[in-house]
Each structure stands twice: as C-alpha cells, then as structure tokens.
C-alpha cells in the first residue's frame with residue numbers, strides 16, 4: 001500500500017497533456033487555455049456614455065444651467081460631434097462622448113424644452129462617462145495558460161474580437177461498472193440486486209472535469225465479457241472501472257487487465273475510504289480501477305482521476321478548491337489511513353454529515369465538502385480547518 005501523495009505523483013508523472021486544439025469560443029467552456037492571452041483592445045474601446053442623457057462640460061453645468069442641444073449621438077456610429085460653451089449633445093448609452101464634453105447628465109435629471117435642455121442637478125466631471133481602457137488596458141493578460149475558460153472568460157475573449165481559442169486537448173473517457181448484483185436503473189430488480197449508481201456518478205464527475213464520456217457499460221463478473229468491455233474502454237484516453245478491482249473470487253478486473261497487457265502501476269492506496277484503488281496504463285490509455293462502494297469511488301475519483309484528467313486537458317491547477325471553515329465537532333483519526341470526512345460547509349462552518357462509511361451514499365449526497373484528517377491528527381471543535389469543496 002502506498003501513500004496518497006506517492007500515488008498522485010506517480011499518476012501525474014505517467015500522464016501527458018493531450019495535443020492542443022483550436023475551437024470556436026462556444027465550444028471552449030470549462031476547457032483550459034493553451035496559451036497566455038493578452039488584451040489587444042482596451043475596454044471600453046472609446047469614451048462612451050453610461051446613460052441616455054445629455055453630454056456636457058461639467059464645470060459649466062451647475063444645477064439650473066441651460067444648454068442648446070446641437071445634435072444627437074446614438075450608439076453604433078461616431079458622428080464626431082463637438083460642443084462649445086452653452087451647448088450639449090443628446091447621447092444614448094454606449095454612444096461616443098462628443099469632443100468638449102466630460103460628463104453625461106441622465107435624462108431623468110434634465111428638462112427638455114424644444115431644442116434646449118435645463119439641467120436639474122450639479123454635475124461632476126466624468127459622471128456617466130465610461131473612459132477608454134478604464135476596465136481593461138491594452139496588453140493586460142486576460143487568460144493564463146492552463147486557466148479554466150469560464151462563461152465570463154468566453155465573453156471577454158469575444159469582446160476582444162476573438163472567434164476561436166486554442167485549448168488543451170479533449171479527453172475521451174469510458175466507464176465500465178462491474179458486478180453481478182448491479183442492475184441499470186429503470187430495470188426490474190430481483191432480490192439481492194442493487195441499482196448501479198456508480199456509472200452515473202462517474203459520468204457526472206467526468207463531465208464536471210470537462211472530459212468527454214464516450215462509453216458507459218455495465219458488465220457482470222464474467223471474465224469473457226469483462227475482457228470485451230475493457231477492450232472497448234481502452235480505446236479511449238481514460239478508462240474508469242468500478243467494482244471488482246479487489247482480490248475476491250468475483251473480482252476479475254485485475255487479472256483481466258493484466259491478460260490484456262495493462263501495466264498496473266498502483267494497487268492499493270492508503271486512503272479512507274478508497275483503499276482498493278488501481279492505476280495502470282496501456283498504450284495511450286490511463287486505466288483507473290475504483291472501489292465499488294459509491295463513496296470510495298467518489299473520493300478516489302476526486303483525489304486521483306480528476307487531477308489526471310485535468311493534466312491531460314492542459315490545466316495549470318489540479319487541486320480541488322479549498323476554503324477555510326470552523327469545525328463544529330472534535331475529530332481525530334486513530335486509523336492507519338488519512339480519512340476524508342464528508343460534511344457540509346455552511347456560513348463558514350464545517351460539520352460532518354451522515355454515516356461516514358464507504359457505502360453511505362445518502363450522507364455523501366448531503367455533503368458539499370471533504371475534510372482530510374491525517375493519520376494521528378486530532379482536531380478540536382472551533383478550530384479553523386481547510387476543507388475541499390466538492391459539490
């Protein structure tokens with residue numbers, strides 16, 4: 001049995017990023033930029049009005065001031081208007097600011113009288129003017145290599161006129177759930193059988209990573225069928241198998257993987273829940289064997305499979321987001337493996353929730369964070385701990 005740190009290091013050492021690809025912005029969500037990107041345009045691109053109103057020189061625009069309206073400046077076309085003392089231009093949101101003006105009075109604060117307008121408030125310079133470059137100067141880094149592309153990132157790239165972005169490559173994955181007792185939801189259940197919850201769990205977790213799930217199969221504990229499922233699965237860059245990875249008579253995954261030439265680099269990791277974890281490789285495929293117990297599958301996925309997939313996708317950060325929280329109870333770990341305690345972060349506190357056993361899926365479903373308690377560690381209620389967010 002090896003430590004989690006060693007397991008993760010070995011997995012990450014074995015994994016290479018996939019070749020980058022250029023995609024339309026609309027296909028880039030939750031992928032990772034292959035390059036640093038800098039702003040080629042300032043934002044805003046030109047001084048423009050933040051309101052529908054009247055463009056004025058603030059110093060000449062005290063409450064009660066009267067101006068002659070010399071023209072209209074809509075958004076979308078620059079009429080290159082200029083105002084002189086006593087003049088104003090009717091402007092609309094997003095319209096270029098006429099030369100000579102340094103503020104906009106919103107129309108609600110004005111009284112229009114024919115081709116004149118009376119300003120009913122005092123006006124400060126810069127009011128309702130969105131200055132060129134005030135949000136984003138040209139040359140500013142807007143995306144880091146390996147940074148996740150989020151909805152606002154896509155919008156920012158679009159605002160720069162980019163139609164495409166170069167990202168880390170796609171990761172195709174396959175899921176094989178094993179077990180004679182496991183039945184797909186929707187089917188009739190016989191006595192002693194259970195529904196397959198791991199397939200859909202892993203599918204969801206893979207989607208959350210941004211991976212592409214190509215195949216989801218269930219396979220009974222029968223060597224001749226398993227060999228075919230695994231053969232299909234290893235055509236992808238990642239194969240995740242759940243159940244059957246242990247050493248009982250019905251656990252056929254390891255022998256089947258070996259018979260197909262998969263080199264098993266890791267078997268058994270000191271982590272609770274999740275000890276019966278396996279990692280191997282064949283050709284271009286990374287093979288993960290996760291325990292059948294749902295919570296163990298969940299934890300080992302997040303600690304080992306997720307970082308591997310993120311590395312393949314070109315991410316620069318493989319860690320789950322962490323946040324400090326005040327522990328609500330005493331917790332200690334007298335076992336021989338680090339323990340991932342499932343719990344909830346709420347209003348800055350972390351409280352363990354539900355049964356802390358590897359089959360306890362309801363407890364897991366109510367949790368939104370994990371607290372790693374190291375071997376021999378004792379934590380006291382009220383202490384601030386760093387928890388991994390996993391919702």
Ligand code: AMP
Nearest residue numbers: 177179195196197198243244291292293
């Ligand atoms: P195994 O790792 O095959 O020994 O399975 C460990 C436990 O996980 C057993 O109680 C199985 O019934 C359960 N299990 C295995 N596969 C699944 C699955 N796909 N969905 C839900 N539970 C499972």
Ligand code: MG
Nearest residue numbers: 179243244292
């Ligand atoms: Mg089994």
